[in-house]
Amino acid sequence: MISIVTPVYNEEGNVVYFHDEVTKVMKELAMDYEIIYVNDGSRDRTDELIHQLADRDPHVRALTFARNFGHQIAITCGMDFAKGDAVITMDGDMQHPPALIPKLIEKWQEGYDIVQTIRTATEDAGFLKKITSSGYYAVINSISTTRVVPGGSDFRLMDRKALNTFLKFREHSRFIRGIVGGLGFRQTSIEFEAPARHAGVSKFSMKKMIHFAMDGIITNSTIPLRISFYIGLLSAFAGFLLILHVLYCVITGQAVPGWATMTILISIFGSLNLMCLGILGEYIGHVFEETRNRPLYWLSDDSAAHEDNPYYKTHSNGNPR
Template sequence: MKKVSIVVPVFNEEKNLVHFTQAVHEVMTKTSYAFELIFVDDGSSDDSSKILEELSVQYEQVKPIFLSHNYGHQIALTCGLDHAKGDAVITMDGDMQHPPALLPVLLGKWEEGYEVVQTIREATEGVSFFKKLTSKYYYRFLNMMSETKVYPGGSDFRLLDRKACDALCRYREHDRFIRGMVGTLGFKQTILPFTAPERFAGESKFSVKKMSKLAMDGILGYSVVPLRLSFYLGSVFALFSILLLGHVIWEFLHGNVVTGWTTIMVCVVLFSGVQLMILGIMGEYIGRIFKEVKNRPLYLTREEREKTAGQGE
């Protein structure tokens, strides 16, 4: 019998866990697959960890993993993928916006021979116009900047064949954008459109700050175009400065040096701003290099932390 691993990152989802587990269990027990439900608790501060421990007693398929602190959604997903043992691995969120009813459909696509089945949100119920608009144009901008195609509306609700999962687990960079990483794998892929319902309970933990970081990881992690644009922009302004030099000489020869003060001030401010912008872009890339060369582990589980602390006593 083929086995399916379902990986679910969790951060303060105490109101959703029981309902989600029941829904997944009901769907999967009607299929012909054995399955494991891997919850990765990403340092929750509510009762999520306690509920997961109770669910692991109630359901033999539930296997909770507790991270030592909050590492972020993408690292929690990575931890779950590292521990998944199934012939197919499905990643999804536990707030019911990734409908468990679609699990058999994903598995059906897998049985057809697809090694990656990527879901695409055609719409999300209850989402603001601003979020829809920014998401739409972000993916357009990302695909324009990067050589790796990311489907607009793509989510972390997907199926990976065992081979694809093993390949993805070899990617160990710290600033992770798994949607882009999956696109670089090169396995046989198809898409599955769906409409995401509203959350079952609670509020989204994906703040503007977290969304901004994920967006930045997607752009800087898969493209050097910002560095090239910096070079092109610097070249344009270097040419402009040569033209400005001609203007300065003209003003000097005609004795109008004082009248050029406004032009000089504007140019100083403009060029200083451009230089700081370019330095900022370079700093982002250098900061990411700094993280990688330290070669620290992507995450520590609670058990690993306690074991390490015990050895130090």
């Protein structure tokens, strides 16, 4: 069985067309399937339309958030409720082509646990967006221990055992591409060119994209905190050199009265402040890692997780809700 998880937000112009296209593809595959729509607090007719689809199509499940929680949370919600042996996540604006679904399933049947799509280009993407996107991936991969594939999208297939592991990651600030990239398992990718939206405009405003980018950096690396400590050390070294210069000026009689004292004090306390902030940053980084409450480990063979495991006694199916 295949579960297709689709978050929707103000997609009244797309959702019915998207549903028809996905249904055509799944009927040709002759596989059991379900389509889970997660309404992320839409303010148009999206909620009404997905419930109409659920009423007339037994393959459809419609979930509605009480308010807008965000794209990444909506994807996670759909995964929580998915029953399939494999789960495909994709957006409902037709920029994730349903025609690629058979290729994803084919790779899964070859034995891959995660099949990631790589967006090589987007028809309606501007020059600025392309440049900022490539720059962002370069930055995040330079500071993160988990590689995030440039052009990677949230259009992917995950086998049930990989999904069960993913669902143990319950942090609120979510960057799913980073989490999936660090899961391991057998992964492969498929490249595609994203078409223009079928209808409407992108719901990712500049503000949302910046927040999403920051979540990706903060949830994947504590290096920005560590950088503050290194800056403190460099400042301390620069302060020491400045103090030597000040003493030289005093000895040679070039210093204005009071200038040497103030300069030395500022150098000492400024360096100490930056070093202390860096040390505090290290502790905050460790606290941050612990409060995410990620699993200490996971097994590549999900069948090895049985009732003798205390984690699975606490969570009956291995998936904390």
